[in-house]
Amino acid sequence: MLYEVATTIVLRAFLQEVTDNGRRPTELQCPQTPFTIEGTSVNRCEEIDRGKGNTDKGEKADVKRHASVRRYSMTISFNVEAESDDKVLELALREAKEKAELIAYGLSLGLGYAFEVEDVRLEPLQSKDDKGLRVDTLLQLNVSFSYALQDLIPEDKVKSAIEIGLKLEKAVSEAKENEKTFNELMRVVRWWVSGLKDEDPVDRFLKFYFACEMLAAIKGKKCKEFSNEYLDGYYKLDDTSISCVRNKLVHAVGEDKDKAEELAVRHADEFGSKVLSAIRRVIDEEKMPKVTAKRGSVGA
Numbered sequence: 001m002l003y004e005v006a007t008t009i010v011l012r013a014f015l016q017e018v019t020d021n022g023r024r025p026t027e028l029q030c031p032q033t034p035f036t037i038e039g040t041s042v043n044r045c046e047e048i049d050r051g052k053g054n055t056d057k058g059e060k061a062d063v064k065r066h067a068s069v070r071r072y073s074m075t076i077s078f079n080v081e082a083e084s085d086d087k088v089l090e091l092a093l094r095e096a097k098e099k100a101e102l103i104a105y106g107l108s109l110g111l112g113y114a115f116e117v118e119d120v121r122l123e124p125l126q127s128k129d130d131k132g133l134r135v136d137t138l139l140q141l142n143v144s145f146s147y148a149l150q151d152l153i154p155e156d157k158v159k160s161a162i163e164i165g166l167k168l169e170k171a172v173s174e175a176k177e178n179e180k181t182f183n184e185l186m187r188v189v190r191w192w193v194s195g196l197k198d199e200d201p202v203d204r205f206l207k208f209y210f211a212c213e214m215l216a217a218i219k220g221k222k223c224k225e226f227s228n229e230y231l232d233g234y235y236k237l238d239d240t241s242i243s244c245v246r247n248k249l250v251h252a253v254g255e256d257k258d259k260a261e262e263l264a265v266r267h268a269d270e271f272g273s274k275v276l277s278a279i280r281r282v283i284d285e286e287k288m289p290k291v292t293a294k295r296g297s298v299g300a
Contacts (some may be wrong), residue, residue, distance in 0.1 A: 002081050005092045009074045009100045010048065014114035014197045026151040028072060031159045038170045040099065042162060044075040099169050105189050106165025111153060112276060114196040171288045181218060181286055188214045188279060195272055202249060205264035208272040209246045215278055230278040234271070237263040242271065
């Protein structure tokens, strides 16, 4: 039996843009007109708790510390096929989680900012005329923050990035021979997004490096060869290779480690941008949905 699932996805957005004066916050302009892509309808997209700067517990948020974090919700609908009623919740929850994660990846890769989904829970089943059952699925975050608006990501860019996420979900669900590669690419994206969210530039560099190293492994190349072909020759930071910088950050002490940290801090965001370009290229080569970025963002 086929069931319609109504799903609200709440995303946590780390909207920071690297500028000469440091990182500044940005805002999404959510699509207001419903649209359908790959069999999934996006009915509403909006910011949650705009301007309040309060947590869901009524506590005052630390706006200065988390000035770049915002919450956005998307209400989407899709179909789930179940053999019996008792399987609907389980199937809907699993499919909703997968779609939510891949929408977050699509937004991250398409816009060059970090997005994540934190919590998932199901609301009770509701009757839906005589057509069967409806499942309301809520993917919810715990906190929100406010800040002064500095920049805006246009609606068409956001819509395009949401479409990327839904195409990713379809590509993954249809993957057979390439399933292992798809899973490995998703692991690369997780590391890259984790790096983009990290406030510490040294940790950010290390996470970007892990993503780069795994991406090179997918293509069966050594780090230097991969850097020359996919990172525009971005292999040395001053006179030290990126792999050497990584090794010194992890294993060295004293002056060697201090120099490595200095290089990592100075080059972390540029390195992350190069890795993002490489991720996009490999995804395109592996016949997954092509992704693009907003100019001027971290990943542009």
